[in-house]
Amino acid sequence: MNHPRENNRQNAVTDSIFDHDHALPAPESPGDIPAELLRKTPLNLPNASELDVLRHYTRLSQKNFSIDTQFYPLGSCTMKYNPRIAHAMASLPGFARLHPETPAPAMQGLLQVLWELQEWLAAATGMAAVSLTPAAGAQGELAGVAMIRAYHHARGDTARHKMLIPTAAHGTNPASAQMAGFEVIEIPNLPDGDLDMEALDAHLGPDVAGIMLTNPSTLGVFERRIAEIARHVHAAGGLLYYDGANLNAILGRVQPGQMGFDVMHLNLHKTFATPHGGGGPGAGAVAVQERLKPFLPLPTVTKGESGALRWMTAEDAPRSIGQLSAHGGNIGVLLRAHAYIRRLGRVGVSRVSAYAALNANYLLKELQKLGYQAAFPERRASHEFILSVSDLQQATGIRALDVAKRLLDFGIHAPTIYFPQLVPECLLIEPTETESQATLDRFIAVMAQIREEALAHPELLREAPHHLPVGRLDEALAARKLDVAAALS
């Protein structure tokens, strides 16, 4: 390919692909397509040499933090190691080149993998059946609450239009319930982190479809009265939805099915080590108890009498809530999750929550020794815990945001901050089981230094980060100016 511009100079600061902006003359128009259907505005995409493209995107990659290069104590996100073997297996041509409309007899190898994953996820969660099709946690939630509605409606119980959700829940919970047409009712938590049972009982009734919970909750502690909550909700005719975002805390130890949950989603890009990819793709498989099985989203994989596998259709499952995407979901992600579970096996999977909890409790104890305040000091940490830096804010004006930005300077990704909103100036910290004690100790040492800096040199935090490609960005300017696409040069 030719260089479009003689004067194209690499600019290390802006490093813009649009330096190569250039519209070349389009190939001759095909004679059989009427002119009014053909492109009118010239297609103006950069025409760079392959080497320039390679360098540009390699350099951009180097401006990112990632698990492969940094520690991510990022609460509620379970940023564990993404085993490379899983990527290698999902990229095998025998999987990667399969067209979705391939007839089932010619794709038995893939269907076998998906069938096993359905079985394994059911076994790991204590549920009866699984559909792998939701593309991410939020789509799993949408499918889950849609199944709850379909279940009630199938029994002629059409008045249940309310969904109960803890105030501290992930934002996707109310958004998904709303998108499925439910009215959202928020239930508060008590000062010890458990759900307010009195508030729950006050709302339960014939208009309540169910409740969406995660356990351990977003407050990083186990909901101790879950069995009682399940009894009350079921007695009132409602169903329990389990948000699998925190499943890593209990994997191999406590099963949502046994806690009384009726329907749940799993975030395979959290618990089952598939990559976050800078924002996706994820996979949000849903699992249900027997009575909700007819409503599972399609397609699922089913085994015929001969043992041959095939996709299940609406003809097989007429009461299904339907299809969520054009095909079977994020299959490449499912292949990775399958490889991860197969690699770990029964024993390996049951170790996950134990070491996730060990790392979290170790960090909590050591950070408390440094003077950091736990939001729930009387409670055992789950796989994550909340610190509040309100004391620093009162002493020096330093906020959780400043601590988070200063961590970046030390090559450590910031924890989740200002979530859950009910703990002021909070940091939600989740180390995951794949980090060694040495990594945790380094984080502890950095947190010690940051605390000293906060008290002695608060401007170091307030102006952080100092050592990254950019400092804190003007988000108000971004929204006001709204430059969301490069202008044509």
Place this chain on the structure above:
Amino acid sequence: MPYIPHDAEETAAMLAAVGVSSLDALFDEIPSSLQVHDMALPEGLSERVLRRELEGRAQSNTPLLCFAGGGAYAHHIPAIVWEIAARGEFYSAYTPYQPEASQGTLQVLYEYQSFITRLTGLEVSNASLYDGASGLAEACLMALRIQGSEKSILVPENLLPSWRKVLDTVLVMQQIRLIPVPYDARTGLLQLPAEAGDAAALIVPQINAFGLLERVDSLTDWAHAHGLLSIAVVNPLALAMLKAPGDWGEQGADIAVGEGQPMGIPLTGGGPYFGFLACRKAYVRQLPGRLVAKTLDARGREGYCLTLQAREQHIRRGKATSNICTNQGLMVTAATIHMATLGSHGLQETAHICHTRAQQLRECLQELPGVSFPHAGPFFHEWVLRLPVSAVKVRDALLGHGLLAGIPLQEWHMGEAGDLLVCATELLEESDLLTYRDALRSVLEAQ
């Protein structure tokens, strides 16, 4: 222990620091009645044995030369695309909520948004949705929010049926009615709807489910004349050749949405792909999903960050424009590198080869006795072949010749029993077209 680095000594030291005697004691707040100690999972495998097992599974999927499309297309992906996209710095990065630590991902997304706006001729693109079909559902919800009081959407009967199914799932939850717009059985093309009713928008599929090109100008003008928005459903590769939605009719389409898979994403049995969604700037506050903007830091350096986050669930919760959180970031990274590698020149060239191959294949099948083409066209790279016998049987027989011959429309509950939707892309050489012709001839003769 796979991927858990602690040895016994380290574990003991850490337990001591926590002040508990065993790993089990870390779960002392959980009622013992809820704790399980076994699960029906298989034994773990070494990486070596795991590889062998999964390579076996992959190889047991029959390798087929692909003549099927229907929304997912076999295209060449330059080696550099996934070589770079799979770099750990992209692959294992988190959502760019900490912009200073995510400038790589954010700049890629800004470039992606720019490329999509140029392909579609619209001003704003989001940073991706799950796939084309779920993206169309989001586009419909967006149109309903923009229009306010309307309660239905005009949906073509020649929209890909799998996409229609997703609309049935998502829109019907919110009591939104889907009003069918019929097509002319002879031409395969949409008829102008009889009336607008209380519809917020008309969906205009360019290309339709038969592979045919619709008269997008008159459909868009009809929508606008009746106070509706026009939602363009487009193939991004075809846009290198076909009129951009922003140029449709007098005023241009309002929203464009499509399946991004043809831009560097492997087929992988149906996903992960990505949905793209572009719109006029006036509608940006109703846009679902993430959006990246260019801005400055305190020292005046250019940088990128997520913007207008008040539209999204993590801020607005139940009042967000969508529940979407995780999107298809890595797929978009690959697509951006793919588009940058091909450039406008390479994309136009690829589009033209696809179109030429589809023409050549059609010509070379014309000589077969008993076959016909029910629609006169025009098409991009896909068309319906009418066989004198069941298309399902022919498709199944051609598997034995190493060919995925197309998609029998009967499986979609469309067309006639002999109708096979056939697609040709740049991956096929002219000799492959002759292989297809000869195999089809022998299968038809054996029927």
